[in-house]
Amino acid sequence: MRFDVLTLFPEILSGYLGQSLLKLAIERGLVTVAAYNIRDWSHDAKHHKVDDRPYGGGPGMVLMAPPVVDCVEAVRKQSPDPGHLIMLTPQGRRLTQGVVEELAQHQRLLLLCGRYEGFDERVRLLLEPDEISIGDFILGGGEVAAMTVIDAVVRLVPGVLGDERSSAEDSFSGDERLLEFAQYTRPREYRGLTVPDVLLSGDHALIAEWRRQQQIERTNDRKKGTPGHA
Numbered sequence: 001m002r003f004d005v006l007t008l009f010p011e012i013l014s015g016y017l018g019q020s021l022l023k024l025a026i027e028r029g030l031v032t033v034a035a036y037n038i039r040d041w042s043h044d045a046k047h048h049k050v051d052d053r054p055y056g057g058g059p060g061m062v063l064m065a066p067p068v069v070d071c072v073e074a075v076r077k078q079s080p081d082p083g084h085l086i087m088l089t090p091q092g093r094r095l096t097q098g099v100v101e102e103l104a105q106h107q108r109l110l111l112l113c114g115r116y117e118g119f120d121e122r123v124r125l126l127l128e129p130d131e132i133s134i135g136d137f138i139l140g141g142g143e144v145a146a147m148t149v150i151d152a153v154v155r156l157v158p159g160v161l162g163d164e165r166s167s168a169e170d171s172f173s174g175d176e177r178l179l180e181f182a183q184y185t186r187p188r189e190y191r192g193l194t195v196p197d198v199l200l201s202g203d204h205a206l207i208a209e210w211r212r213q214q215q216i217e218r219t220n221d222r223k224k225g226t227p228g229h230a
């Protein structure tokens with residue numbers, strides 16, 4: 001699977017890409033991540049400007065359409081698969097595990113990160129991206145949101161997790177989107193709190209039943225009334 005991140009700050013990604021699961025996935029050739037600086041497509045040879053003041057007045061700067069559109073078109077051409085274009089924006093559809101599963105069906109995702117007051121509207125009108133928000137709050141830029149999408153999607157790329165069951169058992173997975181059951185590891189007793197007997201019983205059917213019950217109770221307690229949950 002290939003990710004292309006289009007940003008004004010490509011260096012933000014490097015520390016994150018060099019750690020843990022993602023680093024291993026890249027080393028094993030399961031995932032490729034490339035970052036591009038939108039500024040390289042600036043039409044201003046002298047100052048490499050990519051933003052300007054908003055028409056109609058108001059605070060802040062807006063990312064200009066020509067460098068952004070040129071950047072997306074050039075990056076798209078770098079592979080025979082033009083990819084699925086995502087614009088990170090607080091105005092997009094909310095990222096959920098269901099959306100992550102949908103995105104993981106693509107072989108190539110392009111992630112367009114905004115800054116300042118966001119993009120000139122014509123970027124959206126011309127490129128018709130899949131607009132994705134990671135929640136109803138405002139970040140300073142799209143990079144953290146892009147990394148969130150990559151992190152969540154990579155877990156679903158076959159071969160990335162040592163045991164495919166871990167993503168199938170995670171919260172929000174499966175048709176019912178239930179939360180995961182409570183997990184315990186050693187020590188058996190900690191500050192007076194003991195591991196439930198059922199988990200030490202060795203009875204797999206009983207453990208499965210207990211876990212399923214936990215999933216239902218936790219989801220009802222914590223998620224009742226939230227989108228995607230009854």
Ligand SMILES: C[S@@+](CC[C@H](N)C(=O)[O-])C[C@H]1O[C@@H](n2cnc3c(N)ncnc32)[C@H](O)[C@@H]1O
Nearest residue numbers: 088089090114117118133134138139141142145
């Ligand atoms: C300061 S925000 C601009 C917000 C814009 N003025 C608005 O009110 O919709 C700058 C950039 O951060 C990114 N961003 C901010 N919040 C986000 C969120 N919740 N989800 C995804 N991207 C976000 C977007 O790429 C956005 O273009």
